[in-house]
Structure formats: C-alpha cells, structure tokens
Amino acid sequence: MGVPVLGLGYTCLSGMKIREIAQPHMQELADYAGDGALVALGDRDDLTITYIACARSEGVISLQLTVGSRISLARSSIGHAYLAGTSESERESLMERIREHYTEERWPQIRKSILRASQEIQVQGFCMNLGDWHPHINAVAVPFRSPQPDMPMLAFNIGGPSSVLTADRLRKTLGPRLVDMVKKVGAFAKGEARSSPVRLRR
DSSP, rough: OOOOTTTTTHHHHTTHHHHHHHHHHHHHHHHOOTOEEEEEEEEEEEEEEEEEEEEEEESSSSOSOOOOOOEEETSSHHHHHHHHSSHHHHHHHHHHHHHHSSSSHHHHHHHHHHHHHHHHHHHHHHHHEEEHHHHSSSEEEEEEEOOSTTTTEEEEEEEEETTSOOHHHHIIIIIHHHHHHHHHHHHHHHHHHOOOOOOOOO
C-alpha cells in the first residue's frame, strides 16, 4: 500500500466494509459518466474530507485525486453533503469551526453555499458544486448514513471537468443516478449488518 493509504488509519478501517460493498457500484457509475469522471467515498477528518474509496472512468482526462486525498469540507460537494447528513448539533459545531477558519469576507458566501446544498439534498436528494471547489470542476454529492450503527457518517460524490460533467447533465442524469447508487449500497450494507454480529469500530 502507498503512504496515503497507510495514513488513513482508523478512517480507512471504519469504512472498509462499505468500501468493499460500494466499489463495484462506484465503478459502474464512473464508467457510465465517461471520460474524466471520478466517483469517491469520503469520511470527515477535522475540516477536510478524506477519500477512502475511488473509482474512475477510462480516458485521458482525470482528476489527480485518489484514496487518501483530502479536500475541503467547506467548499466541496462531498463536504457539503456530509454536513447536510449530520445531526443539527454536529452541523452547528462544524459550521462555527468553519467560520473561525475562514475570513469574515469569505464566510458569508461559504455559509450560503452550505445552506443551499442542504436545501438541495432535502428537495432532490443530492447537492451540486459548480466550480466552487475548482473553477473548471463540477461535482454532485450525496450523504450516506450506514445502517450499521457503529459506522461513521460518510458521503459519496462524482466529479470531473465541467466540459464533461455539465450542470445540466449532473442535475438531470448523474445526480439521480448517484442517489440510486447510494440507496443500493445502503441496501447491501443493511443486509450485511443483519447477517453478521461483528461490526467495525473506529
């Protein structure tokens, strides 16, 4: 294993079963999305999201992100999805920490993006990020609460070049497909939880 994988520690271990369940579904979605698409599963580490599983489509274009990569909790679609999926008390605590991390000038726009993403997830099941994390990258994300009670809050996303993953395509096709994929992963995880008395812990 590479250094980034070894550095994941308990984050990686806690998500291992979900990684195994999700990987083929993630790869299927990445292949469908096409050139440049990356589907990832992430867990929070302080004010970042760490990728604990990735699947990418074949092609010459590719995001330079892999297992162990960390991206902003406050500015990414997967971070916004994570925040939307947490409890109200945890979300308020994290929002306050994010506010302290950024300047007063940047905070209003970041807060607006986070709240908008939460509303999008309530309405359509997924949130979109159109160039906020990177000017030429679009992404869509969904929170994931495992039916296994000892598992942490996680989130899935699919991202790639805005020229390939257009806003219209994310909204009409890939967002709904990501929601369906997450439901499938949850159903398989629920079956695993019922069949095995052993659960992973942090």
